[in-house]
Amino acid sequence: MKWHEHTTGQRIKLLRGVITQEQLAEAADLAVSTVRKAEQGRGQLSLPTLLRLAHALGTDISVVVGQQPPKRALLANDRTTLRELSRTVHDTAAGLGIDREPADFAADLAAGWDAYRAGRMDVAGQFATSCVKDAAAALAGAPENHRMAAHGVLADAYRLSSYVANQLGARDLAYAAIGHAAIQARKGGDPVREASVASGRSWIYLRDARLQDAEQTAAISYTSIEPTYGNRDPVLLATYGWHVTFAAVVAARQGDPDAAKDLLSQGSAVAARLGQDVMVNGTAFGPSAVTAQAIGIAVSTGKPGKALQLAQGLHDTSSLHQAARNRLQLDIALAQCDTKQYDSCLDTLLTVCEEHPDWVRHQTLPGVIAQRAGYATTSRSRKIAKIIGAALA
Template identity: 50%
Template sequence: MGQWQDFTTGERLKVLRGKETQDSVAARSMLSLHTVRKAEQNGNVSLPTLLRLAEAYHTDVAVILGQQSPRRGMSPDDRAMLRELSRTVHDTAAGILMDPAEGVAPGPADLAEAASRMWRVYWRGAYTDAGALAAPFLRSVALYAHAAPADQQAAASALLSDGYRAAGLIANFLGARDLAYAAIGHAIRYADLAADPVRSSMLGSARARVLLRDARVDQALREAEGAAARNEPTFSEQGSALLAAYGKNITFAAVAASRLGDSARAADLLSQAHAVAARLGRDIYRNGMQFGPSYAGAQAVSVNVSLGNAGRALEIAGRFDPSGLTQAAHNRMMLDVALAQCDARQWDTSLDTLLEVCSAHPEWSRHQAIPGVIIQRVGHASTSRIRKLSAILGTSPTVR
């Protein structure tokens, strides 16, 4: 059997289908038989179709596009980091702590600084580096929590929740779905022990993110909406952090609704998110969470791309100020812009935008599905650009 990345998308879909009939796949994915056949014939499919096929095959869209193998094709550094992160998550959850003799027992101030450093790296989109920081952070917090007096246990639980949430988000991004689910579950437990409404609310969008990456879109929508409903603040009396967490959940629900093609629901949720962002008046950054006008604007671009409103997406992207976005959020918005340009048949412009993002952030880009979608759809437009992108992404050129 050849290398997974050397197959065409259609060939990969056939391998994933195995002995199952195309009719069965169509029924499970809620796609037409014609769409399933067309996907296997030429692999030129839309992102919503890819999401439904990924759900039907219980895999990631990046696997279908050849960016990852079915067993997670990733770099040695990614694999080493994930092994250490996985061991740390499971050890600390089981009460297996590092030996205090390995270093000075951490204090709250040291842990707070370590958490800030970890989230700064995460916001840059350097997820392998963030994971390398998350593992020792989590071990240190577990040791601190074990020795903390009763009056410090709530603070220790809050820090443990942050560590597990970071581990879950990083694992999710790199396609380690089992670790992501486990880590987010531990994060929820410790947020409850900390009795911290902000952290509990933030975990709604975190769990929804894992569900969405796992192509469980309906459940992602229910999770995000449910988390928003459980933690809905009163604008006049709640702090900005809780309001930001609420807005993040509403925004993520809008994203999930758009992936389901529910334009009315997505528009309503997005309107609510913009109202919350306007109330805040600025972007809030706390414990790895960002929400505010910049974030809501970027997600409005994504929602409109998913709904097929390319012109509207490009209009939004052209008139709002993205300077408040984290690097990772800005990168993702530019991928959405490139996809909107592709949908608008601005082939060369789309490839230029994609090449700019992928050249500046190659490690981040290799774990994204959108570059593969665009390359397949506009590969005929520019052979040289496709070859450059394929070299960056570590895939075989697909030029028609």
């Protein structure tokens, strides 16, 4: 039987292996009865419960819901991208392959981030590979007075590499690349860039179900660049606001609603100071971005009604990049599911899946939603299952 053909309960039992239900419950900080019901398929599992189980089982939530097997199967393009990206990251970090004339890679780096945000991971990985090679070569030949800037650009290229690897499930490469990014950012002497790298590491921890590490690292990302009250630099304010809001997301996933509320209020205060969404390195932060994250936090903390209420008041999302708008729609779909609006939920989910299948394929939340709302055998649920590669049983 293929992995996705098992029920979620069967997958949990298989992943649990030789440890007992009691041991899994203790590791996940859940009641034994919750684990027992999960394995028996009685009742729906909330997103926080799935996250805790994934963390305790040492796997990704997408594995638990059947969207991918324990060893992820990749498309041919993805495998080729990862192979070349891995070779480049490790070789350049060891000082290999950098004795060549670098190309002008600024446009390629921007194109790589654009492809990443659009969910085209194979394209983003190709740009990341070429940018790492060129940035490393440029650093090797840079005069002393340009070396700090060159370190910063290489940090950006390594960070893009880590994000692509993380989305493709290559966690070892993601950790290696973000580690190299941290070293280069530190040598570049830019606290804002260092904060972005720390936030990136926190996101990798989050995808790896290392929730406590994610929370601690997210705190580093925003406390290190906290602006003074009189500071009006929009770039610094937007960067700080984004990081503190992401920390709120992590706190919500960690099951700490009070911390999430406090951090979100800080992000909201910064957004209010800005008055509008400000673009920083291709990512918008401001009132719309905060509201979008607040919707996800409300869902994570068991307040789907509040999430849908916030969504009704969010009229303009044009400042958000496509991946952020897609994620917002998934949060809305999950809120609709949690309020038993199953038809609306499937409509919302199917729209995202059909319009952005490449992006959806690398996300874990569609599998969670499909498991919870796709119990009925309908044409919509079958289409969703085919796109995301997850059974709905």
